[in-house]
Amino acid sequence: MTAKPEILKLTKVASSRLFHIEAMDLRFSNGTERRYERLRTGGHGAVMIVAINEHDEVLLIREYAAGLEDYVLTLPKGLIDPGEDMMTAANRELQEEVGFAARELSHVRQLTAAPNYMGHRLEVILARDLYPSSLEGDEPEPLEVVPWPMSRLAELFIHDEFSEGRAIAALCLVQQRHSPAD
Structure with missing residues (x-):
């Protein structure tokens, strides 16, 4: 099983009443670094x-x-x-x-x-x-x-x-x- 990527940095990109967009700087097990953006989930589901x-x-x-x-x-x-x-x-x-x-x-x-x-x-x-x-x-x-x-x-x-x-x-x-x- 491949190891999960290492999270190098999390940055708030934008926010509204409903949504929080976050940039994730990751380093994968092979050394490749990449930036992903995601809608950050809050609350209780x-x-x-x-x-x-x-x-x-x-x-x-x-x-x-x-x-x-x-x-x-x-x-x-x-x-x-x-x-x-x-x-x-x-x-x-x-x-x-x-x-x-x-x-x-x-x-x-x-x-x-x-x-x-x-x-x-x-x-x-x-x-x-x-x-x-x-x-x-x-x-x-x-x-x-x-x-x-x-x-x-x-x-x-x-x-x-x-x-x-x-x-x-x-x-x-x-x-x-x-x-x-x-």
Whole structure:
């Protein structure tokens, strides 16, 4: 196994309310030195929730995606707040975004996105045995909840509004281990 590169220097390049860009000067085991830039990750991580109701439907949300300047279908998600564990954060986000809580929560897998450029880690959580429960969230407008039958995931995967790679990956992972509710 090749040794990890030595970090020679970290330099703050730019910062905003959401993003911190950092330059990393590295020396690889063969002596080559290179500068990389990355989005520095802070906070306590994030969760994405695959919530399946008693009708064997996954609860999607339709929300505005500023990066695409359009509304998209996706899964509920959010940051893990200080003092929360991933399960508490998942249940809170579920209540804020879809108006349900879960009696059964299980960790599916950790996902990363563009790990060459950012250290963001997302915990995929499966939520079952849902019951109505709402919390005030930080969304600027009410989110539309869209129940989608698990039996029709193939259609969802090619739906124009459903394009977020993390949500597709999360549903594929859950689909592999899913057994319909009785």
